[in-house]
Amino acid sequence: MLEQNSTVEYGFRRVIITITAITCALLEIIDTTIVNVALNDMRGNLGATLNDVGWVVTAYAIANVIMVPLTSWLSQQFGRRNYFAASIIIFTLTSFLCGNATNIWELVAFRFIQGLGGGALLVTSQTIITEAYPPEKRGMAQALYGMGVIVGPTLGPPLGGYLVDNYSWPYIFYINIPIGIVATMLTLNYVSSPNYGGKRKASEIDWLGIFLLIVAVGSLQYVLEKGQEHDWFAEPIIVVFTITGVLGFYLLIWRELTIENPVIELRVLKDKNLAVGTIFTFILGFGLYGSTFIIPLFTQSILGWTALDAGLLLVPSSIMTGFMMPIVGRLLQKGVPQKYLIAAGFTLFFLYSYWAHGILTPHTGTEDFFFLLMIRGVGLGLLFVPITTLALSTLKGKNIAEGAAFTGMVRQLGGSFGIALISTFISRSNFMYRADLIKNINPYDPLVQQRLEGFQQKFISAGSSPDLALQQGYQMFEMGVMRQASLLSYMDVFLYIGLFFLICAPLVLFVKAGKNKAVSTEGMH
Structure with missing residues (x-):
């Protein structure tokens, strides 16, 4: 219990940590929707087709969903504070690079890297804000975090529309920079990095599991993002990625259930409430x-x-x-x-x-x-x-x-x-x-x-x-x-x-x- 309580903060420090965590969660989620209203301007400015500019959204989403399940393991490997701060820096730096992209594929590449940084912000923000509160107040902590998760997707389109109408599309990325700089400094000064153990040597890391996770989740996300555009299974590329995704998930499950130190601990799904809660979380995301x-x-x-x-x-x-x-x-x-x-x-x-x-x-x-x-x-x-x-x-x-x-x-x-x-x-x-x-x-x-x-x-x-x-x-x-x-x-x-x-x-x-x-x-x- 002492180890758990060592993360609890009080007074001014807890307020700063709460604001930092919610801000980072908002940054990540807003960026999933803010670009939607700027796609036409990007297409005209960068000389891209409609299909090409769609990758600005898809690349971010694929990188995002790959990083989320890896966050727990990476936090143990590098320390939560260091990993969180590095993710904010990556997100902020690539925001600047996205705004300065000179062609569509530069922008897509920077958006993918931005998604890798952003994927860590969501889950790690939840951990930081929850552990800063004592156990009896953690329902309230989840509520504060939830404000960012629920409100974020709806703030993106109007904020993006305002910036595009009054300035230009690069400003939807530039707005992240000052916020990211402040969040990085606050993280390094206030966020704790508790030692729960679990750091592994390079030889003990489940590299095959990481590869299978990237293949499986990346393929599934691609099919979901691009399926309708390619008329689903009428197009060979969707069929290929579907087969790759299904096979990837099958091999990933087999690998993670049979290896001693998996990168994702699937056995935890034996817990009934987690299994049911995961299903309801899927429904919540759907709605x-x-x-x-x-x-x-x-x-x-x-x-x-x-x-x-x-x-x-x-x-x-x-x-x-x-x-x-x-x-x-x-x-x-x-x-x-x-x-x-x-x-x-x-x-x-x-x-x-x-x-x-x-x-x-x-x-x-x-x-x-x-x-x-x-x-x-x-x-x-x-x-x-x-x-x-x-x-x-x-x-x-x-x-x-x-x-x-x-x-x-x-x-x-x-x-x-x-x-x-x-x-x-x-x-x-x-x-x-x-x-x-x-x-x-x-x-x-x-x-x-x-x-x-x-x-x-x-x-x-x-x-x-x-x-x-x-x-x-x-x-x-x-x-x-x-x-x-x-x-x-x-x-x-x-x-x-x-x-x-x-x-x-x-x-x-x-x-x-x-x-x-x-x-x-x-x-x-």
Whole structure:
């Protein structure tokens, strides 16, 4: 217990450590979404194609998800403070290099390295902020950390939109530099580096396990990021990476279960609460990143909003989540079982999705989204902290390090699965709905003919010849059909996401309750 308590801080030091950890977590998460609104500017400035510029997002995501499960082991090898500080320096330096990239592949390479630095920040920030608090206050510590994890994805688009509109795209990277410099200095001066042992000689390191992890996780992330773009298994490259990923995971599991000193301790998944908590973490990632993806997509493609307006729509919801975090942390401290809070969070997420399904029209306004997004914010607030504490509640000692790494990686993969599944569903559903709508349009219907003539006259008055105006009229008709098909697809997405969360709600009640007040985080990196 002495070793564990040696990491607890009080007063001013704990405030500084908390701010440093949350800031670093925010830096990492915001950078996963901030570039989305700048891709068009990057493409024009660097002379890249749309597919090429997509790698700016993909490279970061692949590097990120590879590093998360390695963080526990690397922290033991180099010391937590040194590893954390080095990660911030790498992240900050590559932010400068990204802003100064002269071509698209330079930018992609620097983004990959930035992702390697950023991947460590998320899990290590969680460890640092949790161990700085005494056991009875660690529910509150998870709540403070959760504010960064939940709020970060929604802050990226509006912040990126503001910087691109008022300055230029390199500033979405430059903004990291002063924050990174301050965070590095605070880390070196205030963050402790407890010695939990486990450092290995080069000959004892599981190099094959590290290689298999990179191959397996990197391949899976590539398939999820690029599958829809390449029409999934119709393209050989997706088939190759899928086979590589599946084979890589099979060999990785075999290797880590049979070697004496694995780089990832898979045996820790024998803990029932961690196994169940990992599943719920995947669902949380699916809901968090999926809803953060679908709402801006709908408002921009159907309602014609700007990226900045679409991003700003989610900010009140994020503020509500941040407001809920300390309340949930206090409920956990008072002994309220995690499973009841999680079940309530899943139920509220269903209500949010079902409500969204009911209000979507081509004329839906900001005021229509406000209250349903407030429900989303409360739901996410009820999910993050209880799921995290549930997953780690029955682990002891260094096993918590592996538990934290699993939940971090699975949350990222859940988000990737959510985005890939939603984008694929919308694409396929659009064509199905279009075919159904076209069947019901009779070219001899007087209303259809009247609408078409109206379009034709509009283009003739704009200077087009009658034949060209007729073609343009048909194109306008097609656009209207596709818009309606897209609207129906978005409605289905919200409905199915809601039903998915509703099904999950009662399953939580069968989980064995963990102890909320004394969640140890010894060795958690």
